[in-house]
Amino acid sequence: MITIADNTCDFCGACVSVCPPDCIEIREADIEIDEETCIDCNLCVYVCPLEVLSSDDSPTD
Amino acid sequence: MIPQQTDIVVVGGGPAGSTFALHAAQSGLDVIILEKDRDIGVPVRCGEAVSDAGLRIFHEPDSRWIRSTIDRMRMIAPDETIIEFPLKEIGYILDRRIFDLDLARFAAEAGARVFTKTYVHGLLFRDDFVTGVRGLYLNEPFEVQAKLVIGADGVESRVGRWAGIRTQLKLKDIESGLQKTVSGIDVSSNIFDFYLSTHWAPGGYLWVFPKGKHMANIGLAINGTEAKKGRSARSFLEAFIADKYPQGSVLSTVAGGVPVARTVVPMVTDGLMLVGDAAHTVNPLTGGGIISGMRSGLLAAETASKILIANENPTRDRLNSYSKAWASVGGKNHERLYRLKESIYRFKDDELNAIAHRLSAVPESDLSLFKIFSTALRAKPSLLIDVARLFTGI
Structure with a gap:
């Protein structure tokens, strides 16, 4: 499960562009991840420029 | 109010979408641009660099767009060895807030209608043929029927995905980018700086693009395969600025993903075309995408106008002449740049x-x-x- 840190997202969409099941929704200043369709691949965690996204098994190095 | 019917819906009001809309509207078609953000041009997700020659393909450069004119370049090696040389043709650092706004204004003056704060969240279909979009306008649901939909929705490129085109980027084909506009520093207003080093920007590069003598866009992009927790674009950029420009004040910070990929295949399907970042037209070596995005918008508009003015159905086969035009203008070069990037x-x-x-x-x-x-x-x-x-x- 992906966790979204409060008040740090810039809504740039980098995560959306790599998400295989297209489960991330970004509006002007709003981000939502649909847990039902998320496959926990963590690609969004890697690519986020601001380290907004994290998961329980986030890569650390 | 958003009309219920139009000739063409353009999803996204950046340079590619506005350039498409300008040329399609000029040929007499009804065009609407739907932009999800409150303002055209904001936030800027870009280093804002263009070449003079590239800009002139489309417009006479307007002094209001230009924050710096660049005629020299410096490449800085990991051990700080500096290679400095003059550019063959000049470049500019733009103010994209003004530039993008003007591009949308030109489209509007040609007859296109622009709607901001308009969020598109799906396509309409009839027998697998794209026939419009649905979304929220000021949080009210709407649907608009169109003969043709243009996905100009940037790196996210969801419009193409909804139509079954595989636009999802692999990690190696995206750069994770971050840029800060830093003031209160001293820079040479005519020189681009590029730092090539795995220390500052693994799998990418770091740039210092001057905006006058005391302000610069300082940004970097790291390859998706290099980005990790604690080694994100943010951590690299903060380290660089603390080291090189500790006295600076950060006036703006923008994050962004840069597609450094092969162009999307196919670029079209029945009733739909992709342009700009959404079609991965960004130069995969430099990450520059303003001019190539505008070029794809222009080429797409030429194909779309011909088909719709002749009252023909915009089938995938007919729209494909846009993909061919793109391939002949820059397609082979794009492929070479991609391999060079690799x-x-x-x-x-x-x-x-x-x-x-x-x-x-x-x-x-x-x-x-x-x-x-x-x-x-x-x-x-x-x-x-x-x-x-x-x-x-x-």
């Missing part, structure tokens, strides 16, 4: 240093990007094939 981003710091040392012995008048690549070749002969193809192909 090689250059894998250079190790000692290889980059060796190249810089060789180049520092070359007189400035002999320096050019060609010279840099040919020197890089000697350090890494496997680059030969790609570079040879790149330069003979131009």
Whole structure:
């Protein structure tokens, strides 16, 4: 499960562009991840420029 | 109110979408642009660099768009060896807030209608043929029927996905970028700085693009395969600014993903075309995407106008002449740049240093990007094939 840190997202969409099941929704200043369709691949965690996204098994190095 | 019916819906009001809309509207078609953000041009997700020659394909440069005119470039190696040389043609650092706004204004003056704060969240279909979009306008649901939909929705490129086109980027084909506009610093207003180093930007590069003498866009992009928790674009950029420009004030910070990929295949389907970042038209070596995005918008508009003015159905087969036009204008070159990116981003710091040392012995008048690549070749002969193809192909 992906966790979204409060008040740090810039809504740039980098995560959306790599998400295989297209489960991330970004509006002007709003981000939502649909847990039902998320496959926990963590690609969004890697690519986020601001380290907004994290998961329980986030890569650390 | 958003009309229930139009000829063409453009999803996204950046340079590619607005350029498409301008030319389609000029040919007499009803065009609407739907932009999800409150303002066209904001937030800026870009280093804002363009070449003079590229800009002039579309518009006479307007002084209000230009924050700096660049005629020299510096490449800084990992060991801080500096290679400085003049550019063959000048470049500009734009103010994209003004530039993008003007591009949308030009489209509006040609008859297109622009709606901001309009969020598109799905397509309408009839027998697998795209027939419009649905979304929220000021949080009210709407649907608009269109003969043709243009996905100009940037790196997210969801419009294409909804139509069944595989636009999802692999990690190696995206750069994770972050840029800060830093003021209260001293920079040369006519010089681009590029730092090539795995220390500052693994699998990418770091740029300092001046906006006058005391302000600059300082940004970097790291390859998706290099980005990790604690080694994100943010951590690299903060380290660089603390080291090189500790006295600066950050006036703006923008994050962004840069597609450094092959162009999307296919670029069209029944009732739909992709342009700009959404079609991965960004130069995969430099990450520059403003001019190539505008070019794809123009080419798409030429194809779309011909088909719709003739009252023909915009089938995938008919729309495909846009993909062919794109391939003939820049497609082969794009492929070469992609392969070159794959090689250059894998250079190790000692290889980059060796190249810089060789180049520092070359007189400035002999320096050019060609010279840099040919020197890089000697350090890494496997680059030969790609570079040879790149330069003979131009």
